[in-house]
Amino acid sequence: MFCICEHLYWGVGEAHFNHLFRGEDMRKFPFLTRGRSRMFSDTINWALYGGINDIGFATSSGFNAYYGDLYGSGEETFPRHMAHRSIDFQRQNLGVNRAHIDAIHAAGMAYIYYSSSCTFDQSYFDNQTVESFAGKYEMHADAFGTPGRRYACFNSPAWLKFQIDKTVMLVKEFGFEGVFFDNLFYMLPCLCERCVDKFRSLTGMNLLEVSREISMLDTDEVVHNKGFNGRQTNISDLGKYKKYLRYAEFRRKSIEDFIRAYRKGVEAQIGHPFAITANTHLITSEAVEICKTGIFDAYLTENGYSFPPETNEFSYKLGAAIQPDKRRAVIVFTRTLEGMPTSGMFKSAMGESMAGGGFLTPWGFVLHESSDHKREVARYTRFYEANEEIFARQDNIADVAVVTPSLASLVKKLAGDEEQYTNNGAMVACRMLADINIVHDVLLDSDIFDEATLSKYSLIVLPEVDIISDSNFAILKELAAKGTKILITCDSLRYDTELNERMEKLEGNGVLHIPEIFPREYTHERLKEKYEIINAFDHVKALQELYTDGILKTTAAPLTHITVTASECEILVHFVNYNTNRGPYSTRVIPDYNIKTTVCPGRIVTEAYVFTPDNCGEPQRLPFEMENGHITFTLPQLEYYSFVRLR
Numbered sequence: 001m002f003c004i005c006e007h008l009y010w011g012v013g014e015a016h017f018n019h020l021f022r023g024e025d026m027r028k029f030p031f032l033t034r035g036r037s038r039m040f041s042d043t044i045n046w047a048l049y050g051g052i053n054d055i056g057f058a059t060s061s062g063f064n065a066y067y068g069d070l071y072g073s074g075e076e077t078f079p080r081h082m083a084h085r086s087i088d089f090q091r092q093n094l095g096v097n098r099a100h101i102d103a104i105h106a107a108g109m110a111y112i113y114y115s116s117s118c119t120f121d122q123s124y125f126d127n128q129t130v131e132s133f134a135g136k137y138e139m140h141a142d143a144f145g146t147p148g149r150r151y152a153c154f155n156s157p158a159w160l161k162f163q164i165d166k167t168v169m170l171v172k173e174f175g176f177e178g179v180f181f182d183n184l185f186y187m188l189p190c191l192c193e194r195c196v197d198k199f200r201s202l203t204g205m206n207l208l209e210v211s212r213e214i215s216m217l218d219t220d221e222v223v224h225n226k227g228f229n230g231r232q233t234n235i236s237d238l239g240k241y242k243k244y245l246r247y248a249e250f251r252r253k254s255i256e257d258f259i260r261a262y263r264k265g266v267e268a269q270i271g272h273p274f275a276i277t278a279n280t281h282l283i284t285s286e287a288v289e290i291c292k293t294g295i296f297d298a299y300l301t302e303n304g305y306s307f308p309p310e311t312n313e314f315s316y317k318l319g320a321a322i323q324p325d326k327r328r329a330v331i332v333f334t335r336t337l338e339g340m341p342t343s344g345m346f347k348s349a350m351g352e353s354m355a356g357g358g359f360l361t362p363w364g365f366v367l368h369e370s371s372d373h374k375r376e377v378a379r380y381t382r383f384y385e386a387n388e389e390i391f392a393r394q395d396n397i398a399d400v401a402v403v404t405p406s407l408a409s410l411v412k413k414l415a416g417d418e419e420q421y422t423n424n425g426a427m428v429a430c431r432m433l434a435d436i437n438i439v440h441d442v443l444l445d446s447d448i449f450d451e452a453t454l455s456k457y458s459l460i461v462l463p464e465v466d467i468i469s470d471s472n473f474a475i476l477k478e479l480a481a482k483g484t485k486i487l488i489t490c491d492s493l494r495y496d497t498e499l500n501e502r503m504e505k506l507e508g509n510g511v512l513h514i515p516e517i518f519p520r521e522y523t524h525e526r527l528k529e530k531y532e533i534i535n536a537f538d539h540v541k542a543l544q545e546l547y548t549d550g551i552l553k554t555t556a557a558p559l560t561h562i563t564v565t566a567s568e569c570e571i572l573v574h575f576v577n578y579n580t581n582r583g584p585y586s587t588r589v590i591p592d593y594n595i596k597t598t599v600c601p602g603r604i605v606t607e608a609y610v611f612t613p614d615n616c617g618e619p620q621r622l623p624f625e626m627e628n629g630h631i632t633f634t635l636p637q638l639e640y641y642s643f644v645r646l647r
Contacts, residue, residue, distance in 0.1 A: 028273045028275070028297075029110075029177075029178070029273070029275045029297050029298070030064075031064045031065040031109075031110045031177075032065075032178075032275060032277070032297050032298035032328065032329050032331075033298075033327050033328065033329055033392065034319075034320070034327040034328065034329050034357040034358070034391075034392065034394075035327075035329075035357050035388065035390075035391035035392035035393070035394060036064070036329070036388055036391070036392050037064070037065065037298065037329035037331055037358065037359045038062060038063045038064045038065065038359055038381055038384055038385060039063065039064075039065040039066070039067055039112070039331050039359060039361045040058045040061075040063040040065070040066050040067070040109075040361060040362065041066075041067045041068070041333060041334075041361045041362065041363045042058065042066065042067070042068045042069075042363070054367075054374075055100050055103050055104075057367070057374055057378070058104070058107075058109075059103060059104065059106075059107035059109065060107070060378075061374075061377065061378035061381050061382065062378065062381035062382035062383075062384065062385040063109060063381060064108070064109055064110065064385075065109055065110040065111070065112060065177075066104045066109050066110070066111050066112065067112045067113075067114070067180055067300075067361070068100075068104075068111070068112075068113065068114065069113070069114040070090070070093075070097050070113060070114070070170075083116060083119045083120050083121040083143070083146075083148075083149045083150075084115070084116055084119065084120040084121065084124075084162075084166070085120075085121050085124040086124040086125060087162070087165060087166050087169060089124055090166065090169070090170070091169070094173055097174070098174070101174045101176075105175060110177035110178065110275075111174070111175075111176050111177055111178075112176070112177065112178045112179065112180050112275065112277060113170065113174075113176050113178075113179055113180065114179075114180050114182065115163070115166075115167070115179050115180065115181055115182070116181070116182050116183050117154075117181040117182060117183050117184045117258075117278070118143075118151055118152045118153075118154060118159075118183050118184070119143040119144075119149055119150065119151060119152065119183055120133060120149070120150055120152055121148055121149060121150075122134075122148055122149075122150050123148050129158070130150065132156060132158035132159070133150070133152045133153070133156055133158055133159045133162070134150050134151065134152060134153065135151050135152065135153035135156070135190035135191075135192055135195070136153075136190060136191045136192040136195075137151065137189070137190060137191065143183075151190075153190045153192055153194065153195065154190075154254045154255060154257075154258040155190070155192070155194040155195050155198055155254055155257075155258070156192075156194065160258060160261055160262060160265070161265075163262055164262055164265035164266055164269075167179060167262075167266050167274075168266055168269045168270060171266070171270050171274070172270070177274070177275055178274060178275025178276060178277060178297070179274070179275070179276055179277070180277045180278065180279070180300060181259075181276070181277070181278040181279065182278075182279045183279070184255060184278045184279060184280070184290075185281055185284065185286060185287065189207070189211040189247075191207060191208060191211060195207060195250075195254070196208065198250065198253075198254065199246075199247075199250045202246070202249060202250055202253060203246040203249070203250065205243065205246060207247075207250075210243045210246070210247055211247075213240055213243060238495075238499045238500075238501075241411045241499055242498070242499050244410070244411040244414040245407075245410070245411055245499070247414060248286065248289070248410045248411070248414065251286065252286070252289055252290050252293070255290055255295075256290065256293045256295055259276060259278075259295040259296075260295060262276070263276055263295075275297045275298070276295065276296055276297055277296055277297060277298045277299075277300045277331075278296055278300065279300060279301065279302050280296065280299045280300060280301050281301055281302065282299050282301040282315050282318050282319060282330060283301070283314060283315055283318065283427060285404075285405070285406040285407070285409035285410045285413065286410060286413070287301075288318060288322065288404065288406045288444060288446075289406060289410070289446060291322050292322055292323065292444070292446070294323055294326070296328070297328060298328050298329045298330070298331055299315075299318075299319045299322070299328060299329070299330045299331070300331045300332075300333070300361075301315055301330065301331070301332055301333065302333045310523070311349075311352060311431065311434065311561065311578065312332045312349065312352060312353070312356075312360070313352060313356060313430060313431075313434055313561065313563075314426070314427045314430050314431070314442070315330050315332055315356075315358070316330050316332075316352075316353065316355075316356025316357060316358045317356065317396070317430065317440075317441065317442035318330070318404070318442055319356075319357075319358060320356070320357060320395075320396055320441075320442070321404075321441070321442045321443060321444050321447075322444070324395075329357065329358050329359060330356065330357075330358035330359075331358060331359050331361050332353065332358065332359070332360050332361065333361055333363060334346070334349070334360060334361065334362050334363050341373075343370065343372045343373050343375075343376040344589055344640065346360075346362065346373060346376055346377055346380070347376055347380060347613075347614070347640040347641065348576055348577060348578055348589060348640050348641065350377070350380040350381075350384075350641070351380070351574075351576045351577075351613075351640055351641020352561065352576045352641075354384055354391060354574070354641065354643075355561075355563040355565070355574035355576055355641075355643070356563065357391065357394060357396075357565075359384070362377050379613050380613050380641075382613075383611075383613035387611065390570070390572070390645070393567040393568075393569075394565035394566065394567055394572060395565060395566060395567070396439075396441055396563065396564070396565055397439070397551070397564045397565060397566045397571070398439040398440045398441045398457075398551070398564065399439070399456065399457055399458045399459070399550055399551050400433060400438055400439065400440040400441070400457060400458070400459045400460075400461065400547060400550070401440065401441045401442070401443050401454070401457040401459075401460050401461065402426050402429045402430050402433070402440055402441070402442050402443070402461045402463065403426070403442075403443045403444075403445050403460065403461065403462045403463075403465050404426045404442060404443070404444055404445050404465070405425050405426060405445060405462075405463060405464045405465045405466065405467075405492075406444060406445050406446055407445055407446055407466075407467040407468075407497065408445075408464060408465060408466035408467045408495075409424075409425075409464075411467075411499075424518075424520060425463030425464035425465075425489070425517060425518045426442065426463050428463070428518040428519065428520060428522055428523065428539075429461050429463045429518050429539075429543075430442065431522065431523065431526075432518075432522065432534075432537070432539060432540050432543060433461075433543060434561045434562075435526060435534055435540075435558055435559055435561075436534065436540060436543065436544060436558070437552065437554050437556055437560065437561075437562050438543065438547055438550060438552075439550070439551065439552055439562060439563060439564050440461075441457075445465050445467070445468055445472075448469075448471065448472070449471070449472045449475045449476075450475065451475050451478060451479070454475060454476075454479055454484075455479065455484075457484070458484065458485060458547070458549075458550070459484075459485045459486070459487065459543075459546050459547050460476070460479070460484060460485070460486045460487070461486075461487045461543070462486065462487065462488045462489070462492040462493065463489050463492070463517070463518045464489055464490050464491070464492060464517055464518070465488070465492045465493065466490070466491045466492060466493075466494050466495055467494075467495045467496070467497060467499070468492075468493055468495075468496070468497070469496060469497050470496050470497075473493060473496075473502065473504075473506075476493070476506060477504075477506060480506055480507065480508030480510065480511050481508055483508070483509065483510055484508075484510060485510035485511075485512075485546045485547070486506065486508070486510060486511045486512070487512050487514070487542060487543065487546055488506065488511070488512070488513050488514070489513075489514045489515070489516065489517055489518060489539075490514075490515065490516070490517050492513075493505075493506055510546070512542060512546060514538070514539065514542060516538070516539075518539055519537060519539065522537055522539075522540075525537075526559075534558055551564065551599060551600050552564060552573075552597065552598070552599050552600075553597065553598040554595060554596065554597040554598070555594075555595055555596045555597070556575065556592060556595045556597070556638075557579050557590075557592050558579065559577075559578040559579040560575060560576070560577055560578070560579060560592060560595070560638065561575075561576045561578060562574065562575055562576075562597075563576075564599060566601070569647065570645050570646060570647045571599065571601045571603075571605070571645075571646040572643050572644070572645055572646075573597060573599060573643060573644045573646070574641075574642075574643045575595065575635060575638050575641065575642050575643065575644075576640075576641050577589045577590075577591070577592060577638050577639065577640055577641070579592065589639065589640060591637060591638060591639050592637070592638045593636065593637050593638075594634055594635070594636060595634065595635040595638060596632065596633075596634045597632070597633060597634070597635065597644075598630050598631065598632045599630070599631050599646070600629055600630050600631075601629075601631060601646060602629060604626075605624070605626060605631050605646045605647065606647060607621070607646075607647050608621070608622040608623075608624045608631075608633055608644060608645065608646050608647075609621055609622055609644070609645045609647075610622045610635060610636075610642055610643070610644050610645075611642065611643050611644075611645060612639070612641060612642040612643075613641065614639045614640055614641070614642070619645070622634075622635075622644060624646075631646060
């Protein structure tokens with residue numbers, strides 16, 4: 001059996017942990033860090049209920065932060081919610097909001113308030129102000145097709161000043177700890193003079209000409225409102241795609257400059273750090289590249305439409321891969337587009353978030369529908385709170401890496417491939433690995449690889465990673481020559497970052513090339529009643545053949561997702577049960593029993609305990625055997641979520 005100690009670096013060091021958990025980032029925003037974030041979301045309550053509901057639940061259930069909208073901001077009305085109104089209008093309605101904000105702060109919770117990043121209600125501003133805010137668009141003057149709701153330009157100084165002034169006013173009134181920016185990626189190609197000049201200075205190109213070549217000017221809106229068409233795009237017209245890369249750079253730079261200037265302006269006037277979060281839609285390729293700039297203090301994301309046995313694991317792994325030393329939390333909203341979740345779905349999904357170091361924040365309007373929801377969410381949140389110090393110091397441990405195809409997805413998306421709105425290839429690969437109990441990491445294709453980092457993996461998966469730097473290709477070539485197993489699909493590694501076609505192929509005894517993409521239909525086919533369908537996919541078979549010995553062996557049922565994390569003082573083996581066997585809207589999971597599991601921690605273990613929020617009891621001592629560096633234990637029962645702590 002492959003031994004983890006030969007490939008993984010375990011010794012993190014006390015100084016390192018002191019830096020992570022008692023350093024600058026932790027001192028500023030502990031409620032937004034990995035393993036510590038427990039945020040309650042009550043946005044849209046004004047629209048649905050006419051006010052904030054059940055504030056007592058929010059302040060007494062183990063949460064340490066609150067995310068909500070404000071009456072008078074425009075966020076409380078549909079369909080114009082998320083559109084800014086004037087500062088004067090907001091001032092007139094300060095009193096309506098004060099009671100619930102004071103209650104949140106009195107409970108020791110941070111308050112993150114909702115703000116649209118780039119839409120406003122033009123009826124609350126004079127014509128001159130509207131013109132100074134608004135961008136120049138060839139399509140859809142009305143944001144999201146809503147009359148009177150307009151898109152602002154991120155490069156507008158007037159829009160930046162308005163956002164700063166409004167935030168400063170609210171912070172001085174209410175003491176808000178941070179802001180959540182929505183709509184950040186719904187930025188159509190603005191063709192105003194400011195954007196044209198900025199694009200030319202960045203790229204030397206004419207924005208007006210480039211925008212006409214982009215086939216989906218409102219890519220985000222089409223995907224958001226119409227769904228995917230399943231079309232796949234190959235990178236063939238290299239001249240056009242090079243322009244797409246430059247345009248993507250311009251979008252990233254416009255957003256980055258806006259957020260940095262906003263932070264500087266706000267903090268200069270309030271005199272202390274101010275948390276900035278955003279609806280990152282983290283699973284999108286563009287979001288990954290923007291988050292890498294470090295402009296956000298946590299990654300809030302609305303891609304959490306999925307409940308068991310769908311998963312949000314990919315989001316948590318992506319967040320861990322982005323500037324890992326900053327330890328920013330991934331906070332996933334529980335909104336679902338297909339129906340109301342059950343209490344059991346909440347429990348599996350919240351267990352998954354604990355394993356991933358993030359948090360599945362419940363939207364208040366979902367919880368208000370059920371007392372069972374409230375009871376179980378409170379149970380799991382308090383469990384998270386009670387074990388915060390354990391969760392906060394964990395790092396993921398794996399010997400398989402999945403590389404994201406962010407760069408390729410970016411240019412394909414701009415070419416009109418709606419399927420590339422998300423990193424679907426990597427997402428499917430991760431889902432397959434999780435379903436067959438193979439622990440894994442996610443790496444970013446745009447990061448700079450080093451041999452020391454990659455050599456700890458016995459298998460590297462590159463799903464549709466068409467574009468990769470020459471330096472990263474060279475490291476992969478060295479590892480392939482040394483026997484590292486590498487799975488590539490389609491046109492992976494075909495182009496460098498300037499979209500020059502690479503003539504050299506990746507070769508080695510352990511290199512396997514599959515011409516087909518990771519099948520998107522797997523996500524749905526795996527939910528059929530007979531889970532034998534999982535093993536019918538060629539890509540699953542390939543992963544199983546390449547990965548023969550690993551750090552974990554288990555008898556757990558399919559769709560039991562296992563994660564191994566570690567700190568200096570312990571190893572945690574997390575078990576999340578997604579086995580409903582009845583599709584995504586089952587009332588509860590099917591419990592599993594006597595799950596025999598072997599891990600190779602590379603260190604001496606003296607005790608083992610099982611923790612679970614499902615029995616509301618104390619940790620239970622767990623018998624184990626240790627032989628040749630391998631730890632074997634049997635988990636007596638898995639309902640929704642448990643973790644085994646090896647010390």
